[in-house]
Amino acid sequence: MNLRTLAAAVAAVACFAATSPTTLAQSAEPDGAGVRQGKLPRAWPTSGPTCAGKPAFEVHAYNEDFYILRESGCSNYEKPFIFLLFGKEKALLLDTGAGETDVADVVGHTIDAWLARNGRTSIPLVVAHTHAHGDHIAGDAALRKRPNTTVIDPNPAAVQAFFQIRNWPTEPVTYELGGRALDVIPIPGHEPSSIAVYDRQTAILFTGDTLYPGRLYVRDAPAFIQSVQRLVDFTDGRIVAHVLGNHVEEARTPFLDYPVGTVYQPDEHPLELGRSHLLELNEALRGMHGEVRRLALRDFTIWPK
Numbered sequence: 001m002n003l004r005t006l007a008a009a010v011a012a013v014a015c016f017a018a019t020s021p022t023t024l025a026q027s028a029e030p031d032g033a034g035v036r037q038g039k040l041p042r043a044w045p046t047s048g049p050t051c052a053g054k055p056a057f058e059v060h061a062y063n064e065d066f067y068i069l070r071e072s073g074c075s076n077y078e079k080p081f082i083f084l085l086f087g088k089e090k091a092l093l094l095d096t097g098a099g100e101t102d103v104a105d106v107v108g109h110t111i112d113a114w115l116a117r118n119g120r121t122s123i124p125l126v127v128a129h130t131h132a133h134g135d136h137i138a139g140d141a142a143l144r145k146r147p148n149t150t151v152i153d154p155n156p157a158a159v160q161a162f163f164q165i166r167n168w169p170t171e172p173v174t175y176e177l178g179g180r181a182l183d184v185i186p187i188p189g190h191e192p193s194s195i196a197v198y199d200r201q202t203a204i205l206f207t208g209d210t211l212y213p214g215r216l217y218v219r220d221a222p223a224f225i226q227s228v229q230r231l232v233d234f235t236d237g238r239i240v241a242h243v244l245g246n247h248v249e250e251a252r253t254p255f256l257d258y259p260v261g262t263v264y265q266p267d268e269h270p271l272e273l274g275r276s277h278l279l280e281l282n283e284a285l286r287g288m289h290g291e292v293r294r295l296a297l298r299d300f301t302i303w304p305k
């Protein structure tokens with residue numbers, strides 16, 4: 001092999017490496033990666049130190065077309081997050097919270113403000129769920145009473161039918177809000193109807209209770225292991241700006257969580273995680289060889305239940 005053919009061979013290997021299926025999610029320049037930007041709060045000042053006068057929800061605008069609602073621990077200690085995304089044709093609400101709250105009113109006011117700002121009078125609302133646990137669906141009944149609103153029943157058959165997922169759980173599908181495509185990825189394991197949602201506009205991956213800074217309860221170990229691998233595969237080569245789950249139970253102190261039932265968490269971990277946490281979770285599960293056991297990592301704990 002002469003020098004020229006050697007150089008060609010090296011280039012071919014380099015080219016093959018660049019297109020192999022283990023490419024890292026990356027951007028050529030640190031310029032925001034071409035995704036729509038937004039801001040997350042430095043802290044969520046909900047739930048304390050006392051409950052008097054605290055609203056049931058804090059509403060945070062990530063940007064003008066994406067809102068995060070955080071339920072107060074004074075309403076329910078689970079303090080779940082709810083997500084509201086606007087496309088040109090539809091809005092999507094992901095989860096309806098825990099406990100009895102005025103969630104339908106809060107969502108309604110947020111939608112009304114969006115409509116006024118955009119010079120519109122209505123937009124259909126679709127209500128989906130990260131999964132069917134009670135702390136994610138408690139506002140469903142109130143939202144069903146809203147006009148122009150479709151609430152997807154929180155069970156696998158209804159989720160599959162609505163999103164037209166033919167091969168559950170192996171087939172991700174696309175759902176269009178109008179100039180805003182979402183990928184819906186089935187991830188049973190924490191709960192049978194669990195889904196993840198990837199918003200291509202902001203490059204945010206919503207992971208429900210499957211990955212968040214807290215106790216990751218594993219109900220169906222084989223399904224959970226496969227679902228986490230599916231998320232790793234789905235995000236392979238894709239930009240992931242944030243991984244947003246639906247609770248915070250960790251403190252900022254590594255390996256430390258707030259006990260179940262804690263209302264006020266003055267030193268809680270940020271909500272947002274990254275794809276590295278997903279890889280860390282996957283690696284830890286792989287290392288358990290099918291026998292999922294309790295394991296505390298820096299920012300979350302794997303917790304068979």
Ligand SMILES: [Zn+2]
Pocket residue numbers: 131133190191209
């Ligand atoms: Zn759950």
Ligand SMILES: [Zn+2]
Pocket residue numbers: 078080133135136209246247
């Ligand atoms: Zn939950």
